[in-house]
Amino acid sequence: MVPPLGSKRDKMSAKMNLNRVDMPKQSPEVRRKNFLEVALGYDDKMAAAEAARCIQCKKPKCVEGCPVGVEIPQFIRALRDCDMPEAVKILKRKNALPGICGRVCPQEVQCESRCVLAKKGAPIAIGRLERYVADWELKLKEKPAAKKAISSKKRVAVVGSGPAGLTCAADLARLGHQVVIFEALHEGGGVLVYGIPEFRLPKGIVRSEVEFVTTLGASLELDSVVGRLVQVKELFNQGFDAVFLGIGAGAPRFLNVPGENLSGVYSANEYLTRVNLMKAFRFPEYDTPVKRGKVVAVVGGGNVAMDAARSAVRLGADEVHVVYRRSEEEMPARLEEVENAKEEGVIFDFLTNPTNFIGDRRGNVVAMEVVDMELGEPDSSGRRSPRVKKGSEHKVAVDTVVIAVGTVPNPLIPASTPEIKTTRWGTIVADDRCRTTMQGVWAGGDITTGGATVISAMGAGKTAAADMDRWLRDGGVWS
């Protein structure tokens, strides 16, 4: 390990190191054939060398870029002082899911983009250090017991165990409230278990961090669909004092073009859920099948499209195409994941849009009709809007298609609870404290924003927990 910061000279030399330590990865040839994690993480020496680059700013800009306010310089300082228990403690004070965030958060546009070193060279690899600290703790045989808070005697129902629900539950449990998390699926974690593949986020990590939330005092009720088994209003009759809805935006969105109902055309949600949650990649050991296509087209340009395309590669496809209607510049996926996909042989068909899927006599997709696109002026999202190039229609042979063009909120709870207002996109209306239009009910994460990020969902869970705590203790007027 690198010694702690000492003399002024140490500080100067640390200041001058603008080169970040690379993180090893499985080679593309090897990882194309397995579902094991691609990024291998820092070893002790690498972590120490990267941590030594941090100049311990007095007014750290990196913290301002973190939606959950992790005390970044402090945990890095503890790491370089070789005080790993302290590094874990500091990190987990604000973030109950550091092993997850260290792997999937877009740090390059958050904390790392604000790091002072970014102005002159490579910012500190905050995410990789976060992952290193979290993994160090996960390897411990015995973890330090979580401190139990004094009970407030208030009961809170958290609906959904994705990052929003887990964060809200963790903060409320730490504040002494009795929390029950209701989860519709048979495993906790939301998109972290059913959407993001094993090769990017091992499920053992998710399980450990979900378990950490339960050690804080929250209990997890699986296979419990609120809005069907029990209504939101009934939760209050059952003795809950407040409810948080972190139910995500898990319903698929389609292109609404002919042929989308052909066999072999999947929504990304179904495809990834089969592969990840239902372990179809280990068929027949697990009994969920998924089509192992030879020529696969994944429609979309976000993280979900990258995950689907890279899963198709690992399932043995000869050719995997990402079909995206804009250009590479406009792709919303993380740069790192686009690079990984390219290294694994995924082919990118930019400025291309499917208009029709064509089936054989048995109803299996065999081709798609596409048009070429060109970019016009920027639209309301700031991205240049695509328009069809006249006379560019042509057919492409495919045997599997995955539609990854976004998701929409699940309508079950809003439909069964008219007091909860929604927008015209189906997201739940909530104010900046995450209060909904129904007294005693908060909401946050993808269900209020539409598909966003893990850390923004966690930020909402935190905001809601703080306001819920105030309301549970002091009451007051609901507005």
Ligand SMILES: Cc1cc2nc3c(=O)[nH]c(=O)nc-3n(C[C@H](O)[C@H](O)[C@H](O)COP(=O)(O)OP(=O)(O)OC[C@H]3O[C@@H](n4cnc5c(N)ncnc54)[C@H](O)[C@@H]3O)c2cc1C
């Ligand atoms: C394939 C994929 C890859 C992604 N990659 C990244 C990435 O790399 N980085 C990143 O930051 N973000 C990524 N995202 C986005 C990120 O995962 C989401 O923004 C985040 O998970 C939203 O968290 P949430 O808690 O709001 O909802 P979710 O994670 O969707 O969790 C909601 C939970 O609520 C449960 N639920 C729903 N309705 C009910 C009900 N009625 N009763 C009980 N339970 C219910 C659901 O089963 C689910 O478990 C990705 C998304 C997908 C789909």
Ligand code: SF4
């Ligand atoms: S801004 Fe960068 S250098 Fe400064 S404390 Fe944060 S991580 Fe360290």
